[in-house]
Amino acid sequence: xxxxxxxxxxxxxxxxxxxxxxxxxxxxxxxxxxxxxxxxxxxxxxxxxxxxxxxxxxxxxxxxxxxxxxxxxxxxxxxxxxxxxxxxxxxxxxxxxxxxxxxxxxxxxxxxxxxxxxxxxxxxxxxxxxxxxxxxxxxxxxxxxxxxxxxxxxxxxxxxxxxxxxxxxxxxxxxxxxxxxxxxxxxxxxxxxxxxxxxxxxxxxxxxxxxxxxxxxxxxxxxxxxxxxxxxxxxxxxxxxxxxxxxxxxxxxxxxxxxxxxxxxxxxxxxxxxxxxxxxxxxxxxxxxxxxxxxxxxxxxxxxxxxxxxxxxxxxxxxxxxxxxxxxxxxxxxxxxxxxxxxxxxxxxxxxxxxxxxxxxxxxxxxxxxxxxxxxxxxxxxxxxxxxxxxxxxxxxx
Amino acid sequence: xxxxxxxxxxxxxxxxxxxxxxxxxxxxxxxxxxxxxxxxxxxxxxxxxxxxxxxxxxxxxxxxxxxxxxxxxxxxxxxxxxxxxxxxxxxxxxxxxxxxxxxxxxxxxxxxxxxxxxxxxxxxxxxxxxxxxxxxxxxxxxxxxxxxxxxxxxxxxxxxxxxxxxxxxxxxxxxxxxxxxxxxxxxxxxxxxxxxxxxxxxxxxxxxxxxxxxxxxxxxxxxxxxxxxxxxxxxxxxxxxxxxxxxxxxxxxxxxxxxxxxxxxxxxxxxxxxxxxxxxxxxxxxxxxxxxxxxxxxxxxxxxxxxxxxxxxxxxxxxxxxxxxxxxxxxxxxxxxxxxxxxxxxxxxxxxxxxxxxxxxxxxxxxxxxxxxxxxxxxxxxxxxxxxxxxxxxxxxxxxxxxxxxxxxxxxxxxxxxxxxxxxxxxxxxxxxxxxxxxxxxxxxxxxxxxxxxxxxxxxxxxxxxxxxxxxxxxxxxxxxxxxxxxxxxxxxxxxxxxxxxxxxxxxxxxxxxxxxxxxxxxxxxxxxxxxxxxxxxxxxxxxxxxxxxxxxxxxxxxxxxxxxxxxxxxxxx
Numbered sequence: 001x002x003x004x005x006x007x008x009x010x011x012x013x014x015x016x017x018x019x020x021x022x023x024x025x026x027x028x029x030x031x032x033x034x035x036x037x038x039x040x041x042x043x044x045x046x047x048x049x050x051x052x053x054x055x056x057x058x059x060x061x062x063x064x065x066x067x068x069x070x071x072x073x074x075x076x077x078x079x080x081x082x083x084x085x086x087x088x089x090x091x092x093x094x095x096x097x098x099x100x101x102x103x104x105x106x107x108x109x110x111x112x113x114x115x116x117x118x119x120x121x122x123x124x125x126x127x128x129x130x131x132x133x134x135x136x137x138x139x140x141x142x143x144x145x146x147x148x149x150x151x152x153x154x155x156x157x158x159x160x161x162x163x164x165x166x167x168x169x170x171x172x173x174x175x176x177x178x179x180x181x182x183x184x185x186x187x188x189x190x191x192x193x194x195x196x197x198x199x200x201x202x203x204x205x206x207x208x209x210x211x212x213x214x215x216x217x218x219x220x221x222x223x224x225x226x227x228x229x230x231x232x233x234x235x236x237x238x239x240x241x242x243x244x245x246x247x248x249x250x251x252x253x254x255x256x257x258x259x260x261x262x263x264x265x266x267x268x269x270x271x272x273x274x275x276x277x278x279x280x281x282x283x284x285x286x287x288x289x290x291x292x293x294x295x296x297x298x299x300x301x302x303x304x305x306x307x308x309x310x311x312x313x314x315x316x317x318x319x320x321x322x323x324x325x326x327x328x329x330x331x332x333x334x335x336x337x338x339x340x341x342x343x344x345x346x347x348x349x350x351x352x353x354x355x356x357x358x359x360x361x362x363x364x365x366x367x368x369x370x371x372x373x374x375x376x377x378x379x380x381x382x383x384x385x386x387x388x389x390x391x392x393x394x395x396x397x398x
Numbered sequence: 399x400x401x402x403x404x405x406x407x408x409x410x411x412x413x414x415x416x417x418x419x420x421x422x423x424x425x426x427x428x429x430x431x432x433x434x435x436x437x438x439x440x441x442x443x444x445x446x447x448x449x450x451x452x453x454x455x456x457x458x459x460x461x462x463x464x465x466x467x468x469x470x471x472x473x474x475x476x477x478x479x480x481x482x483x484x485x486x487x488x489x490x491x492x493x494x495x496x497x498x499x500x501x502x503x504x505x506x507x508x509x510x511x512x513x514x515x516x517x518x519x520x521x522x523x524x525x526x527x528x529x530x531x532x533x534x535x536x537x538x539x540x541x542x543x544x545x546x547x548x549x550x551x552x553x554x555x556x557x558x559x560x561x562x563x564x565x566x567x568x569x570x571x572x573x574x575x576x577x578x579x580x581x582x583x584x585x586x587x588x589x590x591x592x593x594x595x596x597x598x599x600x601x602x603x604x605x606x607x608x609x610x611x612x613x614x615x616x617x618x619x620x621x622x623x624x625x626x627x628x629x630x631x632x633x634x635x636x637x638x639x640x641x642x643x644x645x646x647x648x649x650x651x652x653x654x655x656x657x658x659x660x661x662x663x664x665x666x667x668x669x670x671x672x673x674x675x676x677x678x679x680x681x682x683x684x685x686x687x688x689x690x691x692x693x694x695x696x697x698x699x700x701x702x703x704x705x706x707x708x709x710x711x712x713x714x715x716x717x718x719x720x721x722x723x724x725x726x727x728x729x730x731x732x733x734x735x736x737x738x739x740x741x742x743x744x745x746x747x748x749x750x751x752x753x754x755x756x757x758x759x760x761x762x763x764x765x766x767x768x769x770x771x772x773x774x775x776x777x778x779x780x781x782x783x784x785x786x787x788x789x790x791x792x793x794x795x796x797x798x799x800x801x802x803x804x805x806x807x808x809x810x811x812x813x814x815x816x817x818x819x820x821x822x823x824x825x826x827x828x829x830x831x832x833x834x835x836x837x838x839x840x841x842x843x844x845x846x847x848x849x850x851x852x853x854x855x856x857x858x859x860x861x862x863x864x865x866x867x868x869x870x871x872x873x874x875x876x877x878x879x880x881x882x883x884x885x886x887x888x889x890x891x892x893x894x895x896x897x898x899x900x901x902x903x904x905x906x907x908x909x910x911x912x913x914x915x916x917x918x919x920x921x922x923x924x925x926x927x928x929x930x931x932x933x934x935x936x937x938x939x940x941x942x943x944x945x946x947x948x949x950x951x952x953x954x955x956x957x958x959x960x961x962x963x964x965x966x967x968x969x970x971x972x
Contacts, residue, residue: 001927001931002931002932002934002936003931003936004930004931004934004935004936005429005934005935005936005937005938006429006430006930006934006935007927007930007931007934010926010930014923038493038496038497038500038905038908039496039499039500039501039901039902039904039905039908040492040493040496040904040905040906040907040908040909040912041909042905042909043901043902043904043905043906043908043909044902046501046901046902046905047898047899047901047902047905050501050508050894050898050901051894051895051898053508053509053512054508054511054512054894057509057512057513057516058512058515058882058883061515061516061519061520062519064519064520064523065519065522065523068523068524130524131526132524132526132870136870137868137870138859138868138869138870138871138872139868139869139870140526140868140869140870141526141868141869141870142868259862259866259868261868261871263870263872264872264873264876265522265523265872265876266519266522266876266879266880269883270880270883272876393937393938394937394938394941394942395937395941398941398945
């Protein structure tokens with residue numbers, strides 16, 4: 001091919017340009033530490049890196065959520081721990097007091113001890129961190145338990161049979177005329193709609209029953225073998241009651257002010273972690289007889305009355321409360337295990353993602369430096385050859 | 399045969415070699431002139447004279463001055479120039495758009511989107527935290543600002559491209575006029591029968607320039623003039639006449655018009671191919687609108703989904719007064735599919751929502767369920783609310799928007815909305831956008847004034863069936879944070895994925911243009927090398943030719959002096 005002067009110079013310019021542009025790219029990627037400076041240099045890698053980045057941010061958010069969860073669970077655990085210690089002390093006291101060798105003076109002294117337990121229990125269940133109460137469900141701004149001046153008929157706790165068709169609510173009313181804390185157990189003993197269904201009542205946790213009550217939308221007085229203390233119950237008419245449906249009416253000087261909600265945090269894609277135990281769950285159990293405040297109240301009045309049998313009954317009840325509390329210990333422990341497991345798995349996921357991200361995004365320093373050296377040598381060679389060619393001219397020999 | 403013949407041969411030889419030197423010097427002088435084709439002088443022998451001893455040569459004559467030129471190569475170069483310039487312009491313009499989406503920085507939309515969802519998680523961890531609420535508002539504001547500025551930048555880019563289209567068209571018109579003028583000159587020069595080499599070179603340069611601006615076809619007529627057409631056959635230059643192109647903006651898009659004889663106009667926008675002009679049009683009226691649409695769709699889905707979830711919830715405070723952010727075009731037309739409601743199509747008729755009224759001290763006094771009946775109008779909804787809660791609040795229609803005002807110390811909130819009417823009317827919502835304009839979601843994305851003024855209205859929780867709401871309830875905040883990983887964005891992707899898709903589309907578009915440009919530049923370089931091999935000036939060659947002609951000239955001069963000596967010899971015979 002015929003080579004012209006202009007072509008020679010054009011080729012020199014083009015080749016040098018292409019070499020400098022390659023060096024420039026290597027230089028940029030070395031200086032910034034990033035393989036690509038623009039999204040169009042490698043769109044697929046850029047978008048992959050974006051995906052990794054958002055995964056990483058999400059994982060660090062989940063990790064921070066897990067820390068919050070851990071905080072809640074740790075504090076809840078220690079509150080429950082303290083409550084259990086109280087139960088243990090109360091049990092010890094109750095078992096001492098249940099023996100016949102203890103005289104009434106000893107029991108009178110123990111009364112103030114029980115009083116102390118109740119005050120301490122109130123402090124423990126009302127534990128808060130950062131102004132948030134741990135055992136109130138969603139109502140984190142409200143102390144879970146409030147001590148009243150006198151006994152008060154509390155909200156009805158429903159415990160329906162599975163398959164029960166009842167969707168209404170039961171309301172307790174009346175003025176309590178008794179002096180000690182107690183719990184009325186209302187159980188349906190003949191199925192049907194409100195007005196037809198009948199129920200029976202127990203004041204001692206279902207050991208003895210008083211029968212012959214009919215459900216009604218109006219307030220119906222209920223009583224037990226221990227007499228009529230002015231408590232009433234009304235049912236809203238909605239669906240059929242089933243045999244065994246229970247409605248528990250606590251009468252107590254402690255009112256639960258929280259709710260039943262389980263507080264959850266997001267700890268993964270579509271994954272929630274419950275981090276709280278409500279005060280009612282922890283102290284109550286399902287039957288209503290287990291309310292620790294109730295039991296302590298009863299223990300107190302038994303001691304006041306120098307009633308060794310009453311103290312023995314309280315010991316039984318304390319055992320069952322402790323058993324209930326243990327279940328929630330187990331729950332908190334399991335959640336804490338899940339936190340640790342999740343933290344570990346996020347940590348390794350984070351490491352893997354960081355590695356992948358680095359592979360996609362970061363300059364391979366060794367390879368890039370080698371390439372830069374190679375380019376430099378090539379460029380020097382090109383410059384040398386170019387100057388040699390440019391220096392050649394027929395003119396020099398004419 | 400005489401000595402005179404010898405003198406004549408010598409004289410013509412001197413002339414011929416001198417022209418040879420001149421053509422060579424013309425070549426050397428134009429070695430760096432764009433589009434110059436080297437020329438050479440065609441020397442022929444003069445007709446011989448018959449003598450009894452045979453035909454005797456009568457010296458040299460100049461036949462013509464020719465240029466080395468290959469019309470096929472020229473046309474190939476013009477074709478590839480059109481394509482290369484097309485992709486080159488696309489690459490330049492798209493790269494500057496890609497710069498807007500450069501997510502290697504921390505303030506990219508992608509990172510802000512991630513931070514936005516993180517702020518919801520932090521709020522879910524502590525729904526009563528004033529700081530966490532404020533962070534949600536700030537992150538949302540940053541996100542809204544990023545959406546707006548991206549949308550604004552894209553619109554600015556479109557505007558800037560219009561500014562580039564105008565001079566391109568002026569340049570095309572200038573070039574076609576000068577081609578027509580050169581046509582005229584070439585025809586008149588070549589009437590004598592000799593090629594107008596330099597004028598043809600100039601015209602070829604103009605044609606190449608024109609091809610870089612817009613894709614063309616051309617052919618040469620017998621008289622030497624060239625007719626130039628757009629790719630669809632629309633004539634730009636016909637002999638000595640040129641027809642102009644003009645542009646106008648119609649419906650936001652640029653329309654290129656051909657101005658024919660007698661005021662005839664023709665829309666040639668869709669027939670253009672290649673050259674800078676079609677690249678500018680493609681980027682301006684095809685790519686940028688597509689990117690803007692994707693961005694708007696993303697903003698629309700984000701507003702819709704966040705608002706849908708937010709309107710289900712309740713914050714720490716209840717409303718004493720609230721107005722919708724979206725208005726209808728006419729309060730007596732049905733709400734569903736109302737043209738002015740950006741989310742009117744989402745309304746489910748026959749479904750319900752709840753209004754919860756509080757006495758102002760945290761005690762619920764009423765829970766009412768409002769049903770969106772088939773064909774319900776805004777006035778109808780107003781009446782239904784007033785009928786349901788006559789003592790607690792007053793609903794009214796102000797500026798075609800629904801407004802609720804609590805009576806006395808009552809306050810109220812919303813929830814359990816299956817009808818989507820709250821999100822459609824902008825009640826108890828988080829984001830806002832311009833009402834009635836469905837094209838501007840990204841640009842007009844903003845935060846509901848109520849929330850930016852008082853973050854306690856951020857709906858972290860939900861009312862329970864009895865109308866109670868607890869401050870520690872984080873269920874709605876969790877549901878909002880979950881939107882991050884939900885496939886509810888455009889194209890059933892997550893929001894981040896939908897944005898990634900947009901980024902990769904822009905990146906791939908730019909990369910494709912860059913790769914095509916590189917490829918075509920390679921091809922063009924090859925054709926240019928071929929053209930140079932034929933038409934380019936080689937200094938060595940010209941210097942050699944110079945010496946060659948110089949020597950021949952010296953020899954011809956020697957002929958004259960020999961003839962002179964012959965005469966002298968003859969004249970000295972006495």
